[in-house]
Amino acid sequence: MASLPSATTLPELVREMAARSPGADALVVGSTRWTYAELAAQADLAADVLAGLSVGAGDTVALLAPNVPAWVPVAVGAQTLGARVDAFNTWVKAYDLDHLLASSGASVLVLADRVRSSDLLAELESLVPELGTGPGWRSERYPALRQVVVLGDRVSAGALTWAELAATAEPTPRVPAARPEAPAFVLYTSGSTSRPKAVPLCHHDLVLNAFHIGERMGVTAADRVWFGSPLFWSFGCANALVNALSHGACFVLQEEFTPAGAAELMAAESVTVAYLLPSMVDALVGSVAAEVAAIDPLRTGATIGRPEEVRRAVEDLGITGMCNVYGATETYGNCCVTDHRTPVDVRVTTQGPPLPGVEVRVVDEAGELVPAGEPGELQVRGRVTPGYLGDDAATAAAFTPDGWYRTGDRMLVDPDGAVSFVSRTTDMIKTSGINVSPAEVESFLAGHPDVTEVTVLGAPHPSRDQVVVAFVVARSPGLTPADLIAWSRARVAGYKVPWVAAVVDELPRTGTGKLARRTLQQAAAELVTARLEGDA
Incomplete structure (x- = not known):
């Protein structure tokens, strides 16, 4: 195990590692x-x-x-x-x-x-x-x-x-x-x-949390950590980057992920650790699995996803020590991580126990604790954001009065303390590792001059977890799904653009006038299936 750095801020951490190993590789990006x-x-x-x-x-x-x-x-x-x-x-x-x-x-x-x-x-x-x-x-x-x-x-x-x-x-x-x-x-x-919420992440908790993530992954100063997702997400700047820095390892950064480019860079740099999202695993397995599996030093990493997705990283890509992780931006990227030394079957079916300094509990709808092994909402305390900047209402909604962060995820904790994801309790869409607020996309689409009513939800996708699906009622008969998607792509961040859309005469409602979400969920799943079959 590595020794915990004495630094309590990121600038101090860089200086500490420079004093400890000035000639060691720290960062590789392009040339x-x-x-x-x-x-x-x-x-x-x-x-x-x-x-x-x-x-x-x-x-x-x-x-x-x-x-x-x-x-x-x-x-x-x-x-x-x-x-x-x-x-x-x-x-x-x-x-x-x-x-x-x-x-x-x-x-x-x-x-x-x-x-x-x-x-x-x-x-x-x-x-x-x-x-x-x-x-x-x-x-x-x-x-x-x-x-x-x-x-x-x-x-x-x-x-x-x-x-x-x-x-x-x-x-x-x-x-x-x-x-x-x-x-x-x-x-x-x-x-x-x-609209997106501002999540502050503080220096000392960043250093401590990322260090303990690296310990679960088995990272040392001799490692070379590959990262191809954007640094501006918590998976990057709050997790992978500080993990590498806190262990004095080399951070190998790819500007834009492509499967062939990733395999080439990993091999050229003798990468030992890889951070992967399910969509990356799918892309690598689909085109360069043999090349990645041939990188002998590559032994561990971190990923998220369903059991079969994590298993593909272990078996098809040959990353035998791949760790399954769980967390959110509010929990400094990850709050639960499997140990790279635990059996594969445990690492693909659970997201591991909480990190040192982190507590988790599972509660029912009334906020009462449920027994080990029974599902409920997971709540986290310890290394969590102090609250959303400039948004007291959102902070109050996300935290219990005694400081537990409400994840909005339905999970269970086994008798050994490992957490396992069951389902989501909120409408938030998770696409390729990115959280997308249906309310934000609905607010944006409502600004289209031909849209009178809109609802947005997530639907399952084989490699992206979920995709954004929009149902709109048009003001005029000329609006098409393709028009709506093109209009969105030109005006809003790409991950918020509906992956598929439908223009309908009216949104389905229950007898009391509420949206019939079950009907919409089924229709959204059918739209995604139809597009996947059309793309095949």
Whole structure:
């Protein structure tokens, strides 16, 4: 077992590992390869750049970028100055970005100019037209926002470029101003509300939780941890990244997941640990299973999913120590993890016992404890978010008066303390590991000029867990499902776009006027099946 770091903040953690093993590989992204000493220097350089923009304690730096080398040092550099980092997802359109900027109150936004076919800078310019007026601009819509810094070649007249700022800065070691109990990251997650909620995750709990996740996975300083999901999700910045850093391991980051690219990178870097989502397992097994299974050092990792999905990672991909995990953004990514040394049958059917410092309980609808082995709602206490920023009502709804987080998942705890997922007790949609709020998608679709009524729900999918399905009543007969999906794709983050939709004359209702959700669930499942058969 590794020794628990003494660091209580992320900037201190990077410095501790740089002092412990300065020449060890810390981060590999594309052609960039930094040792721990170099990563610490890059974080100091980023702190100098941001300090030059007047970032300090209490500020918020918003980071909108894919898995690029600058992501980690920018985040750690901002935190070194005592700022928090609000991680925005790169699938945003103006509709999504408007809420994120307003909710975060960010004073500085660091963003990639584009991500593949998505022009992020254009989405920002549509919200902040003042950027085109040159230096000294002020946003009427977001009064807290004072600087925009671009990672890329296309720059607005009023924006700055990270490359130019970094070229004139010098890395200056400084005493980190981050506080252990203060938020390191604020992540945005969907739930029952119509817009994403701001979830603060604090420094010390991040370090402790991720370290214990790595212990369950058997991670050591000799390991090389591959990650191909976005860093801006809790699976990334709150879990995999800090897991690697807290063990002094090398973090091998893939900017954009493709099965062939992942297999090639894992082999080239002699990866030993892999973080996988069910859709990734499906893609790897479907095209490069032999190549992944041939990577001899690859022995452990973390994934979620149904028993057959976890078993495919173990058996078809040859990752014999793959761990099954459970958690949410509110629980620092994972709160329960199987041990890599437990029998495979246990690891595919349970999500393991709670991590050290975490408590779980199962209650019935009245909030009373149920006996071991009986299902009920799982509640978590210990390393959980202190509450949603700026949303006391959502915090009160998500937590019991004595501090237990209501997961909204129906689970059971066996006599040995391992939890097992049964079903969801909420309407929240889980698609490819991402939470999607039906209420948020409904609110967005209701803005279509030809939609008079809409309901959204999730339906089972063989590799994505669930997909978003929309039923709409149209104002005019010309609206088609394809029109609705195309309209959505141009205006909202891709994971919120209905995977399939139907235009109906009316929504089914019960005799008391309530939506007939059972009827809709059956219809949604049939729509998904029809599309899958049509795509085959």
